């Protein structure tokens with residue numbers, strides 16, 4: 035009996051209450067990943083499975099990077115943990131300085147968190163603290179966007195735009211821009227869709243409705259990810275920036291997915307040439323080896339909060355594990371790999387091949403839209419009558435059986451491979467996907 039079989043037999047599947055998973059369905063027919071290396075997972079039946087999603091959009095440098103493992107081993111023996119409240123340890127400062135060097139202009143004050151959700155809630159708090167510091171403490175309303183995903187904290191679900199993540203819970207005072215998806219105008223657009231920049235004007239309507247003096251911030255993903263990979267219409271983000279500036283509203287880019295090279299630039303902000311006031315990151319910051327996130331704060335936001343406080347703690351916020359030494363060590367080793375292998379810009383060279391590959395699926399059955407930007411793509415399927423999401427879920431299961439991991443956002447198949455992906459592997463993904471989609475009812 036090999037290790038994998040032992041694992042499955044010994045595992046009590048009941049105890050682990052799985053996140054964002056149909057638990058009963060999964061436990062009836064589990065899909066177990068037991069090891070990973072480079073572009074591949076290995077399943078418990080011994081099969082290699084190509085990673086089409088970089089884990090959960092996070093393993094940007096591919097799996098099993100020895101350099102990160104060794105850095106972690108060294109760090110745990112040197113300094114396993116030290117607090118960042120009223121104490122410091124060098125690697126947390128070194129890593130922040132290093133992140134600041136690749137940050138978009140001016141966003142060089144780094145606040146550590148442990149996840150994307152915490153990054154979002156932290157950034158929202160910073161926005162409120164900033165306005166309060168400037169004598170505008172009444173600016174507390176938060177604006178998100180339909181189909182947006184900003185994690186699962188109460189701040190994040192308040193600005194998020196996916197109904198299932200919200201309906202059972204109370205939310206903070208918030209409102210939403212319309213999403214930017216427009217199948218009638220933009221279906222099968224390659225790269226950024228032509229139509230829809232005017233939807234940024236929704237913000238003017240929300241200003242008219244609520245009053246700019248009540249609004250703290252607008253948060254958007256530069257490319258909506260979990261809502262189904264929606265690249266923004268051309269000019270949309272620029273318009274949003276202008277309207278925010280006009281009304282003194284902070285603009286937050288949630289770059290938890292787009293950060294660290296996904297679009298072929300270090301951050302989406304550089305890809306779109308729009309600089310937000312605050313930027314949230316996580317996932318790729320440690321190549322997903324240790325949970326970590328970071329908020330990149332604009333100097334003006336940081337300085338306003340600093341200057342408002344005469345003495346003592348300036349920003350009443352933080353986590354036990356903010357700047358955890360192991361996360362910082364993993365992050366440093368990750369940045370070494372990104373830099374040495376050019377991974378923060380590698381997607382730019384592959385993007386045309388990627389685009390060609392996904393759009394070749396346009397004639398497959400059930401396909402109603404295909405979207406792409408950088409090394410992100412979505413193949414949207416027509417929902418089955420009376421069973422939305424069923425076709426997407428079946429695609430995920432069949433793809434796994436055929437040797438490829440994909441994400442299913444309802445009936446949208448999302449792809450975001452590790453940034454080390456080779457052309458031949460892109461071709462293989464296309465082949466598997468075609469077979470899978472053609473086999474769906």
Ligand SMILES: Cc1ncc(COP(=O)(O)O)c(C=O)c1O
Nearest residue numbers: 149150151183184185288290291
């Ligand atoms: C844009 C965005 N923000 C926030 C999050 C939440 O991150 P986490 O799951 O690490 O809390 C995610 C996760 O996918 C995300 O895609």
